Amino acid sequence: MTVTVPLPGLATRPIRVFVAEDHQITLWGLNQLIEASRPRMEMVGCASTLDELLCHDGLPGADLLLLDLDLGGQDAAAAMDALRQRGNAQVLVLTGADDAALHRGAVMRGARGVVHKSAPAATILRAIECVSEGQVWLHRALMGEVLGLLTDGAPRAAAPRDPEAERIASLTPRERDIIGVLLRQAGAKLLSVADTLRMSEHTLRNHLTTIYAKLGVRGRLELHVYGTAHGLDREPARAAGGALS
Incomplete structure (x- = not known):
């Protein structure tokens, strides 16, 4: 498979x-x-x-x-x-x-x-x-091995000042929303993800370019590994009536 x-x-x-x-x-x-x-x-x-x-x-x-x-x-x-x-x-x-x-x-x-x-x-x-x-x-077995290697390597790469925390802190709330939806809909096409986020696919691609640069990842596979390893797949708590804008 x-x-x-x-x-x-x-x-x-x-x-x-x-x-x-x-x-x-x-x-x-x-x-x-x-x-x-x-x-x-x-x-x-x-x-x-x-x-x-x-x-x-x-x-x-x-x-x-x-x-x-x-x-x-x-x-x-x-x-x-x-x-x-x-x-x-x-x-x-x-x-x-x-x-x-x-x-x-x-x-x-x-x-x-x-x-x-x-x-x-x-x-x-x-x-x-x-x-x-x-x-x-x-x-599937090879995918699991690769994800495991990348995930296991992430904490060891961090410097004492915790640059990973700094990278994550640089994300805007909207960028965190985008990452969360991408991780929870890992198999979805970008157009479907954009619809969920209520934005155009072009706008989503622009956001992704910025996100990749901030986190130092190359594409959705590495973002999935990075985001899962750092808990970015959890949906943030929202105030009542909050919306994806």
Whole structure:
């Protein structure tokens, strides 16, 4: 079973997919699968080595990087920071390994999903769609491990002056409202959350940009972890007649 956590999505246009895979038969099969899915998605490039991937002109324009972690014997996960400097593509790991530690390490370095090479074609395509939209595609067990690691690490990162408390204190009451609704409606689309908050989706996105900056998080997944760890999911007490304005 897979857990998906919705984040801001893409406009309705073909998903530009870049594939990094060192087995030619697998690469050929992925190319056929993606091209057969037009106009939902299109393949904008491929690479079979890490050096080729980092230098490829097609990578900066990709929405999603379908990444084999072992590229010609090189650890692609170790190059995640360098890959982020080459564009804004979401990373979906495609792996034939059953090594949970390997998968967990890739996610902690920035991958948004992991899908096994043995998965049905429809599952791989669905994973591409979800991750390209900013969602997370992880098996429930892996999601639990990642959330546990992030949550357990939060208190140890705090300095004696408790910078986390200072960050939380910098939030306005409205921003606290927004965080609370997001955490209590973790599976909801942003438009639905905006309706609950009685604001436009555009206004909600602007608020989220400010919230992410104040708390030092990147996206809804990290906000969910941070907010849950610090009790921001509890609905604040309100005076009678209080409203979300």
